[in-house]
Amino acid sequence: MSNTDVGKKKNLYIAEKPSVAKQFAEALGVNTNSSGRRGYIEAGEHIFTWCVGHLVSMSYPEVYDEKYKSWRMETLPFLPKEFLYEVIPSVKEQFQQVTGLMEREDIGCIYVCTDSGREGEYIYRLVASFCKNLKAEERRVWIDSQTKEEILRGIREAKLESAYDSLAKAAYLRAKEDYLMGINFSRVLTLRYGRALAKSLGKEKSALIAVGRVMSCVLAMIVQREWEIRRFQKTVFYKALGDFSLEEGGEAGLLCEFRSREDSPYYKEKDLYKNIGFLQKEKGEEFLGVFSPLPREGRVTALEKKKESKNPPLLYNLAELQNECSKSLKISPDECLKLVQELYEKKMCTYPRTDARVLSTAVAKEIEKNIQGLLSFPPYAKYAKEVLAMDSLKSIARSRYTDDKKITDHYAIIPTGQGAGQYNSLSYQGKRVLDFIIRRFLSIFYPAAEYKRIALEIEVSGECFTANEKVLTKEGYLCLYQKKEKNKEASTGDLAGKGNGQEQDDLDSEEAVTESGNPKLSELKKGAKLYLQELKLKEGETQPPKRYTSGSMILAMENAGKLIEDEELRAQIKGSGIGTSATRAGILSKLEKNEYIHLEKKNQQLSPSELGEKIVQILSKSIPALLNPTLTASWEKGLSYVEGGEISEEEYMRKLEAFVEKNTNKVKGL
Structure with missing residues (x-):
């Protein structure tokens, strides 16, 4: 035609x-x-x-x-x-x-x-x-x-395109912002400091100083962390550990650690680190002598028994999934985005570039079809069948996993239940990413995991020893992540599919006095006698701050420069991030391409190059505002205000031009 x-x-x-x-x-x-x-x-x-x-x-x-x-x-x-x-x-x-x-x-x-x-x-x-x-x-x-x-x-x-005019205005402003800051600040800083920077690096030609609203802030976070690590001075200390038996003449097996109390001569002593470890080995050995000869009778002076539960985590948004892939698969956020984008294009998961971690009410009402689709995926059919029989499926729209107020453009990443015919054609890593998404999705329909926690204090010869035990009693949603062991209560387990960061942490990080729970410990009462059979010193040392990984950096960017591990706290400051879900991976790639940072492929750790450190030093003296995560996040927040019609395009542009003009002229005058 x-x-x-x-x-x-x-x-x-x-x-x-x-x-x-x-x-x-x-x-x-x-x-x-x-x-x-x-x-x-x-x-x-x-x-x-x-x-x-x-x-x-x-x-x-x-x-x-x-x-x-x-x-x-x-x-x-x-x-x-x-x-x-x-x-x-x-x-x-x-x-x-x-x-x-x-x-x-x-x-x-x-x-x-x-x-x-x-x-x-x-x-x-x-x-x-x-x-x-x-x-x-x-x-x-x-x-x-x-x-x-x-x-x-x-x-x-489909709505008329005019309904998205505010979104378009925010998009144009974001581009203008990056353009004006990049052009003006990169040029003025290169002209002012380029030759001196090149000379300090042993190069003849003037060095280009590339800066950006988000890029420079992220670089500063990586550099600051590296400086903290270099300044760190480790402290060696010696913990006193006592091994107790529950019966006189019985076999030891209850390991407790010394904890200094106010009535102890060692309380806040200058030789004691945080009231638990001796700074000098000789002092620790002197302390052990207080209990000679062994065994010594002790008494339970405090005992707390309580049940705890842990709900399934919220669903994945892109930042959480990128962190998971960095932790479990040791791949960069950029590689994760490519893998999940491939799953999206194969119709196997929903839109990946989302900041939300919940479902919309409309989707929650139709979610059964996604679960029905998972019956066609052999690794998940059993769990999908269980979920379809659960009452939670009917109430999911009224749960914490559904909240229209926490969704802007898209809801969380979930499986569509389609594409089973393409499953075998996925790469190993593609299957792993899909595994993360499916298991996290199915888990929200399961009950909470339940634990029994016991905390006790034992007094021996006027000193205090403490112990904590946490035992998994009902696995709940964790059944998706561990192999069941018959007749064994355990606080750890094997992850189906070789490990899955968040959930594996739930399984592996629980404190336990004994490997699988001490049945006699749960029978103890306040005032009960215990018997100190052995004492020893265990050397420990304080640890330096950890380098950011590519995944933890994405989370820190999402939370305005704060690496917040607690997901409830993260949810409270939502919407104050640096960059967006669509751009964060690209920022790290650009910093690496510019040779400002190094990415260790094996563990995904980020560290600055000498060039990157010097650029941060220059910015701290010239345009320190570019290094401030809170200020950087406020620009992103401003764009969301334009998108929501709360401030005008003209107002945002006036503030942007004033910021660029003020800081450019400041550097010119230095």
């Missing part, structure tokens, strides 16, 4: 990738192998094309004026009144194909099918801004997975 054939108006679907365009075509019943056209698929009333990522970019300063081609102090700050954009040369042919289709007379409606997020919106808006004869109606398809049902729902419920 030629472009001039007049008849029923056609629908044009614009995706971000060819593979996604083909999935939309297949969902609408179009044979994707029959069109024979280059750059798009046309069949009947449907046309499908794609953007291959960005087709348009912001122009370099020299496009505005040739004088900006050379880096000179007098041309800074560079703050254009209007921003210029240009087609990326390598994709010019596809750009012409897409814009040509958008301006065709027979196009009645354009369905925007780029990724459902800020960046996807920006990709389309830039292309549309180059279309001078765009007459078709524009509608936005917003989907959470690429299953046929979800694609058809997204098309059916």
